[in-house]
Amino acid sequence: MSLFSGKSEDKYDPIAPTLPSPSTLLANALARRVSNTLSIRASQTAKPKVARPGYCLKCTKKKSVYECMPCGHAAFCKGCAMKMATGGKCKVCGDLYMEVRKIRK
Structure with a gap:
């Protein structure tokens, strides 16, 4: 709703939070898991x-x-x-x- 006209407007609100899509969340989680797994394997194979x-x-x-x-x-x-x-x-x-x-x- 506009403050001046009293009409409801369907516009982007830059202050309102936007959430990532479920597929983006899943992709990010998988990328983190792969990265962690690779770093663990690298540290296990490194020669002291x-x-x-x-x-x-x-x-x-x-x-x-x-x-x-x-x-x-x-x-x-x-x-x-x-x-x-x-x-x-x-x-x-x-x-x-x-x-x-x-x-x-």
């Missing part, structure tokens, strides 16, 4: 990072040349050691370390 003895425990690609202090576990390559230098948890024993130090041979 396992460092070889003597290799960096963070990137697993380069030899470890830095150790955690005070526990002394050899843990990081130079690049990862620079990122982890301010402290954290030792990847070997789980103790907190305060710094990393180059391994002396």
